[in-house]
Amino acid sequence: MGRTGLKVSSLGLGTMTWGRDTEDHDAAEQLEVFLDAGGTLIDTAASYGDGASEALLGRLLGAAAHRRDVVIVSKGGAHGATRGELLDDLDASLERLGTDHLDLWLVARPDRHTPMEETAGALEFALSSGRTRYVGLSNYPAWGAAHLSTLLSALPPGLAAVEMEYSLLQRGIERDLLPAAHELGFGVLAWSPLGRGILTGKYRSTVPASSRAASAHLRGFVEPYLGDASRAVVEAVATAASGLERSAAEVALAWARDAPGISSAIVGARSAAQLRGTLGAVDLELPAPIRAVLDEVTDLEVGYPERF
Numbered sequence: 638m639g640r641t642g643l644k645v646s647s648l649g650l651g652t653m654t655w656g657r658d659t660e661d662h663d664a665a666e667q668l669e670v671f672l673d674a675g676g677t678l679i680d681t682a683a684s685y686g687d688g689a690s691e692a693l694l695g696r697l698l699g700a701a702a703h704r705r706d707v708v709i710v711s712k713g714g715a716h717g718a719t720r721g722e723l724l725d726d727l728d729a730s731l732e733r734l735g736t737d738h739l740d741l742w743l744v745a746r747p748d749r750h751t752p753m754e755e756t757a758g759a760l761e762f763a764l765s766s767g768r769t770r771y772v773g774l775s776n777y778p779a780w781g782a783a784h785l786s787t788l789l790s791a792l793p794p795g796l797a798a799v800e801m802e803y804s805l806l807q808r809g810i811e812r813d814l815l816p817a818a819h820e821l822g823f824g825v826l827a828w829s830p831l832g833r834g835i836l837t838g839k840y841r842s843t844v845p846a847s848s849r850a851a852s853a854h855l856r857g858f859v860e861p862y863l864g865d866a867s868r869a870v871v872e873a874v875a876t877a878a879s880g881l882e883r884s885a886a887e888v889a890l891a892w893a894r895d896a897p898g899i900s901s902a903i904v905g906a907r908s909a910a911q912l913r914g915t916l917g918a919v920d921l922e923l924p925a926p927i928r929a930v931l932d933e934v935t936d937l938e939v940g941y942p943e944r945f
Contacts (some may be wrong), residue, residue: 638900639824641794643741643771645708647894648919649678649826650912651905656689659907661696666909668697672706674916680800680826680903681734682712682745683726688733695735708740710800710826712775714756718748723759727768742769743800746776753781757788764792771797773823779813786821798824798900804893805870806832806862808937815898824900830893831886831904831915835862838875838885873934877927887918892931894918 638645650671655664671679681690691711698704711734713726727742742763744756760772772789773796774782786796799818801810803825810825818825831837840863871885878885894902906912923931 638741638771638798639818640822641771641797641824643708643797643824644677645824645901646675646677647901648676648890648916649680649710649901649903650676651828651903652679652681652690652694653685653905654690654907655681655686656693657686661693663908664693665697667906667912668694668703670909670912670916672703674919676916677706678708678710678826678901678903680710680828682715683730684712684715684745688729691730691733695733699735704736709734709736710741710743711739712743712745712800714748715745718744718746718751718756718759720755720759720762723756724762727763731768738767739769741771741773741798743773743775743798744777747778747781753784754788757785760785760789761792773798773800775800775828776802779810779817782814782823783817783821786823796821796823798826800826800828800903802829803827803896803899803902804830804832805836805874805889805931805935806867808935811937812939812943818898825898827893827896827899827902830902831889832862832867832870833859835859835867835871836874836885836889838871838878841871841875870935873931877923877931881921881924881927883921884914884917886915887921888923888927888931890915890918891921891923892928895923 681694683691711730713730714723716722763769764772771794774785777799782799789795801814803810815825874885874889878888890902893899904915906915
């Protein structure tokens with residue numbers, strides 16, 4: 638993970654729907670499949686299902702005595718990054734997860750009403766008190782990550798990671814977040830590397846009844862990528878997958894996982910069977926010509942001041 642000593646699997650298991658859309662037995666099976674495949678990083682948050690995701694994960698890890706085998710990443714501060722809000726979230730997360738520490742704790746989103754020095758102070762206390770081994774941010778712009786990195790530089794290991802959306806449909810972090818991570822030494826976790834499910838190709842002709850886009854509370858999450866702008870990218874991925882005799886999900890995931898600067902790509906699944914299919918990307922290394930074509934199809938417009 639960046640310049641830290643933290644080791645993580647190249648694919649992480651996302652649990653956003655656990656405890657709400659994903660039932661206990663399905664989550665248990667997913668966890669077993671993930672661990673059997675060699676996965677270690679499990680991503681959750683205090684806000685997922687209002688804590689239900691963490692509670693379910695805690696029960697599963699406690700029952701199976703897997704705590705030493707996994708890297709637990711959680712997030713707090715979804716409603717504010719004041720010292721009180723962050724530390725209250727952290728203590729509640731630890732209680733739900735049934736552990737005395739997190740491996741990596743992230744501030745879920747920027748809080749423009751709270752001084753960054755106060756947020757940094759809460760992260761420092763979380764580290765010094767042993768509640769977490771490493772700290773980081775989620776969904777922060779590069780300037781915010783750089784500022785927090787500076788504020789935490791006096792307390793090793795400092796800023797360990799930033800978790801950001803990244804896929805062939807969302808390459809915005811290439812403008813300045815990834816360069817900042819390279820220079821300052823923090824890792825980058827990629828959430829939604831399958832473009833919120835769009836890059837699997839499941840929406841090419843219709844909206845499946847069991848999909849997130851058909852769900853009343855998840856449709857808004859998928860909808861931004863359902864338009865015409867995504868169609869050419871989806872078709873390019875499907876064409877590459879056909880030529881490689883692999884699934885579109887495997888191709889899209891391999892592209893994100895192996896992008897320069899990415900420490901781990903986090904995937905969520907509806908079922909264990911779906912997760913098994915996604916984990917098939919573990920052994921896929923995209924040929925350079927195919928990667929180059931996908932890069933070109935989705936190339937980012939970068940201008941001033943990134944290029945000057």
